[in-house]
Amino acid sequence: MTDELSIIQQHIRDCRRCQQAGYPVQGPPIFSGTAASRLMVVGQAPGIVEVSKTHRPFSGSAGARLFRWLAQAGWEEQEFRRRFYMTSITRCFPGPNPSGRGDRVPTRKEQQLCNEWLEAELALVDPEVVIPVGSLAARRFFGKGYRLVDLVGQRFRLHGRIFVALPHPSGASGWLQQEENRRLIRKAIAILAQLREELRL
Numbered sequence: 001m002t003d004e005l006s007i008i009q010q011h012i013r014d015c016r017r018c019q020q021a022g023y024p025v026q027g028p029p030i031f032s033g034t035a036a037s038r039l040m041v042v043g044q045a046p047g048i049v050e051v052s053k054t055h056r057p058f059s060g061s062a063g064a065r066l067f068r069w070l071a072q073a074g075w076e077e078q079e080f081r082r083r084f085y086m087t088s089i090t091r092c093f094p095g096p097n098p099s100g101r102g103d104r105v106p107t108r109k110e111q112q113l114c115n116e117w118l119e120a121e122l123a124l125v126d127p128e129v130v131i132p133v134g135s136l137a138a139r140r141f142f143g144k145g146y147r148l149v150d151l152v153g154q155r156f157r158l159h160g161r162i163f164v165a166l167p168h169p170s171g172a173s174g175w176l177q178q179e180e181n182r183r184l185i186r187k188a189i190a191i192l193a194q195l196r197e198e199l200r201l
């Protein structure tokens with residue numbers, strides 16, 4: 001399995017499908033992790049910091065907030081990065097949002113172009129636990145009729161895996177501003193802490 005994953009990861013690194021289709025994305029494609037990972041985080045798309053400086057997922061300001069949540073569940077950042085898989089719905093930086101708030105949301109076509117890589121990562125890593133981060137990732141697994149408020153703060157079993165959704169940790173997200181939503185995040189963190197103990201993650 002490890003060799004198959006390595007081959008897929010090289011294909012992902014070489015991928016330029018969105019540029020070839022005319023989308024204004026900026027690589028390199030960002031993801032990290034090995035076939036031994038028992039948990040997978042699936043975000044929306046990397047930001048400018050990830051593609052231009054760090055080349056690792058969730059290493060900008062939104063990532064810092066995500067790792068604060070994960071630390072509250074008991075995982076130290078470096079250990080989490082070493083042990084678990086981190087990827088996203090699309091793996092290249094989509095560019096800024098024309099509204100000036102945050103990054104552009106990848107189009108449905110871009111999501112489709114990148115989906116083969118997510119399918120392959122899920123099949124080859126076969127994680128027990130998946131954390132979709134943000135509504136785009138949540139809808140990828142639960143269906144487009146679901147909203148974050150229907151999902152965050154609960155654990156679900158889908159296709160043999162446990163899912164615990166989190167909101168997008170970007171400071172541009174209005175979702176985080178409401179106290180009721182922050183209460184759901186605290187519930188989600190408590191569920192992750194419980195899973196960490198229960199599954200010895």
Ligand code: SF4
Binds near residue numbers: 015091092
């Ligand atoms: S976002 Fe995905 S499909 Fe598009 S170029 Fe990057 S790796 Fe390829």
